Every structure is written in C-alpha cells, then in structure tokens.
Amino acid sequence: MALGSLATHLATIPLWADAVLNAFSFDLDAMPPRPDAKATSAEILRTFDETCSQVRAWMDRTDAELVAPWTLKRGGQEMFTLPRAAAFRTF
Numbered sequence: 839m840a841l842g843s844l845a846t847h848l849a850t851i852p853l854w855a856d857a858v859l860n861a862f863s864f865d866l867d868a869m870p871p872r873p874d875a876k877a878t879s880a881e882i883l884r885t886f887d888e889t890c891s892q893v894r895a896w897m898d899r900t901d902a903e904l905v906a907p908w909t910l911k912r913g914g915q916e917m918f919t920l921p922r923a924a925a926f927r928t929f
Contacts, residue, residue: 842875842882854929855893858922865910866917897926902903907913 839847850873857864876882904923909916921926 840875840879844870845882846873846875846885848884850885851891852886852889852893855896855926858908858929859896859899859925862907863911865911865914867913878895 846914876885899922904926905921908922908925909919910925911917
C-alpha cells in the first residue's frame with residue numbers, strides 16, 4: 839500500500855463507528871471499497887478531523903443503546919456478538 843493510501847486508511851478508520859453505533863450488525867462481505875487516496879497531508883488531516891467530528895456525534899447515545907447487542911458477521915454467519923460499547927472500544 840502506498841503511503842498516501844495508508845494515511846487515508848488511517849484517517850477513515852473512525853468511520854467504523856457508523857457500523858457499530860448505527861446498526862445492529864455488520865457483515866464483512868459487505869465491506870465498502872477503500873476510499874481513494876488523498877493527495878496531500880492537508881486533505882488527510884481534514885478527512886481525519888471530519889470523520890472524528892462525525893463519530894463524536896454518533897457517540898451521543900443512551901446507556902440502553904450502548905449496551906444493546908451488536909453482531910459481526912461474515913457471509914451471514916455470526917462471528918461474535920458484543921454490547922455495542924464493547925464492540926466500539928474493540929474497533
């Protein structure tokens with residue numbers, strides 16, 4: 839992986855929070871394609887700041903929502919189920 843692609847990947851990792859905090863499960867077979875690499879460090883930093891801001895908004899959940907079960911699947915087969923908060927901390 840080229841350095842720009844790796845940096846873009848790291849800048850978008852917080853978006854995993856969407857799959858954990860806003861859905862009841864995620865199937866790895868439905869992984870979206872990798873985002874296009876950003877061309878400059880300024881673009882990478884802006885992307886990271888934007889994703890972190892979005893995740894902070896998604897984290898505004900009740901205790902009941904955070905302890906609700908969340909499941910990771912692959913090809914429809916359950917790999918594991920954890921409380922949402924635990925899955926979020928893990929990822």
